[in-house]
Amino acid sequence: MSLSKSLLLRLSRSMTLRDFIIGFSVARRMSRRFVAGETLEEAIGAIRSLNQRGLLATIDHLGESVTSEGEALQAMEEYLRALDGLAESGVDSGVSLKLTQMGLDIEQTFCQGNVAQIVEKAKRYGIFVRIDMEGSPHTERTIQVYRALRQRYDNLGIVIQSYLYRSEGDVRQMIPQGLNVRLCKGAYDEPPDIAFPDKKDVDANLIKLTEMLLTEEARKAGCCPALATHDEKIIDWCKEHVQKEGIGKEEFEFQMLYGIRPRLQEELAAQGYRVRAYVAYGNSWYPYFMRRLAERPANLLWPLKNLFKA
Numbered sequence: 245m246s247l248s249k250s251l252l253l254r255l256s257r258s259m260t261l262r263d264f265i266i267g268f269s270v271a272r273r274m275s276r277r278f279v280a281g282e283t284l285e286e287a288i289g290a291i292r293s294l295n296q297r298g299l300l301a302t303i304d305h306l307g308e309s310v311t312s313e314g315e316a317l318q319a320m321e322e323y324l325r326a327l328d329g330l331a332e333s334g335v336d337s338g339v340s341l342k343l344t345q346m347g348l349d350i351e352q353t354f355c356q357g358n359v360a361q362i363v364e365k366a367k368r369y370g371i372f373v374r375i376d377m378e379g380s381p382h383t384e385r386t387i388q389v390y391r392a393l394r395q396r397y398d399n400l401g402i403v404i405q406s407y408l409y410r411s412e413g414d415v416r417q418m419i420p421q422g423l424n425v426r427l428c429k430g431a432y433d434e435p436p437d438i439a440f441p442d443k444k445d446v447d448a449n450l451i452k453l454t455e456m457l458l459t460e461e462a463r464k465a466g467c468c469p470a471l472a473t474h475d476e477k478i479i480d481w482c483k484e485h486v487q488k489e490g491i492g493k494e495e496f497e498f499q500m501l502y503g504i505r506p507r508l509q510e511e512l513a514a515q516g517y518r519v520r521a522y523v524a525y526g527n528s529w530y531p532y533f534m535r536r537l538a539e540r541p542a543n544l545l546w547p548l549k550n551l552f553k554a
């Protein structure tokens with residue numbers, strides 16, 4: 245991992261820097277490149293516009309690593325409100341959430357109870373819920389909560405990161421149960437004893453895991469993977485692979501982040517692929533924004549340019 249990437253990821257966890265940065269209106273404006281807005285209404289407006297361009301969505305109310313039960317309950321309430329908003333507006337969107345926002349670091353059963361309320365309500369609305377994957381201290385507990393809830397709810401999916409060595413084993417176990425997995429490279433700063441240090445290995449593993457989830461056995465079991473990447477080489481590989489194997493366009497989907505490669509998103513949708521954009525909204529944009537800068541250090545030039553324009 246490059247020095248700048250690793251530094252940005254470390255800064256994304258700094259509460260002091262967060263409190264300093266979010267106070268600046270220019271910083272808030274810059275975050276808008278990746279964040280649909282601060283309110284649910286703004287996020288729904290963005291989703292409506294994506295839907296009109298043939299794209300699906302998953303909405304994320306920004307927030308993570310909460311330290312009090314009150315904050316977790318507030319986050320849960322916001323998700324319940326978001327579900328009502330999605331249903332009332334009639335837009336086509338699922339929801340994505342992070343377990344540390346729901347209280348995973350406070351108490352696992354408490355967190356699971358909060359997520360259950362969201363998934364239960366989402367099920368009544370016919371809305372799919374995805375549990376995002378956070379840093380490695382949370383991987384095992386995230387999978388445990390997911391597995392427990394998945395026994396009761398089928399409108400629930402998980403995320404697996406191709407940078408972790410353990411992911412192949414996790415995917416192997418999920419296939420016979422037909423679980424719904426979003427595959428991504430992974431956005432956190434992980435040590436080489438648990439994660440591939442070289443990008444080419446992370447990329448190769450993303451292809452390997454996608455292939456595993458697209459086998460006939462996996463598809464028959466009910467797996468319908470989401471390949472979450474903006475990497476055109478991997479997207480092109482996937483398009484060729486599904487064509488060669490006779491896999492239908494409805495048996496998987498591409499996912500990308502709101503604000504990143506929007507033209508590619510539209511092109512794929514126009515070619516008949518299912519494409520879902522991850523639409524984040526809310527005030528707690530700092531760690532999410534910093535991870536987006538870390539993914540592409542060239543993005544740093546862009547906020548700097550904006551800073552001088554302000």
Ligand SMILES: Cc1cc2nc3c(=O)[nH]c(=O)nc-3n(C[C@H](O)[C@H](O)[C@H](O)COP(=O)(O)OP(=O)(O)OC[C@H]3O[C@@H](n4cnc5c(N)ncnc54)[C@H](O)[C@@H]3O)c2cc1C
Pocket residue numbers: 375376377378403405428429430431432472473474475476499500501504505521522535536537539540543
């Ligand atoms: C829908 C979705 C959900 C995700 N959920 C999770 C999750 O739950 N847990 C998790 O750890 N990670 C998650 N991620 C993030 C993911 O792990 C990667 O960090 C991120 O997608 C960048 O990797 P890449 O696959 O796009 O490939 P890269 O090799 O990093 O990038 C390929 C190309 O995409 C473009 N690109 C990529 N990132 C950016 C950016 N930030 N700004 C501008 N251009 C960019 C560039 O053109 C780049 O050359 C998610 C990603 C997506 C798309």
